Amino acid sequence: MQPEYEKLCLYCEFAAPTYEPDKMLCSKRGIVSCSSKCSKFIYDPLKRIPRRPKKPFFEEKEDI
Numbered sequence: 001m002q003p004e005y006e007k008l009c010l011y012c013e014f015a016a017p018t019y020e021p022d023k024m025l026c027s028k029r030g031i032v033s034c035s036s037k038c039s040k041f042i043y044d045p046l047k048r049i050p051r052r053p054k055k056p057f058f059e060e061k062e063d064i
Helices: none
Strands: 015-017 023-026 030-033
Touching: none
Parallel strands: none
Antiparallel strands: 015 023, 023 030
16 A cells, blocks of 8 residues: 655655745755655655645526
8 A cells, every 4th residue: 555645855854844835854864855765764744735625516506
């Protein structure tokens, strides 16, 4: 079974955001790209932004 997330520094417990949107500050490797990967990765579920659920489709009823 594959996880629902990719092993990116963006979701890692050791990474913290910086002022640059595409860079992270890793406590293990220093400044890295958000899309980089390493073997020290530990998933932090609080960093993931979940997808919004789809809105249900409602048909409009005509007034009689």
